[in-house]
Amino acid sequence: MARLIAIIILFFPGALAVYGIKIMRDTLFGVLNPIFFQLWIQFTAGLIFFGVGLWFIGGFILHRDRKRKKTKGRFENRS
Structure with a gap:
């Protein structure tokens, strides 16, 4: 169940990024597009x-x- 929720959470930003590439193209x-x-x-x-x-x-x-x-040591929390 947790994996399904994670996939759903990642779907919307992924779709937003794909739409961004499409309108840039x-x-x-x-x-x-009519909205712009x-x-x-x-x-x-x-x-x-x-x-x-x-x-x-990327943050996820x-x-x-x-x-x-x-x-590795580069991305560890420093606090």
């Missing part, structure tokens, strides 16, 4: 979506590895 090809009114705003939103999704997933993995003591 659409910007490069000149396809404007300029291409540079669409690209910036895509970059933010991708960054937030990647940051969340780092937290899990710290808890299981799989990190």
Whole structure:
């Protein structure tokens, strides 16, 4: 059950990152989505979506590895 919850928690930031990549790609090809009114705003939103999704997933993995003591000395808590 815990693994299913973890997969569900990771799905939404992953989907957000994928959507960010998609709208950045659409910007490069000149396809404007109806919710954005300029291409540079669409690209910036895509970059933010991708960054937030990647940051969340990376933090989740780092937290899990710290808890299981799989990190080397570089990523350990200093407090």
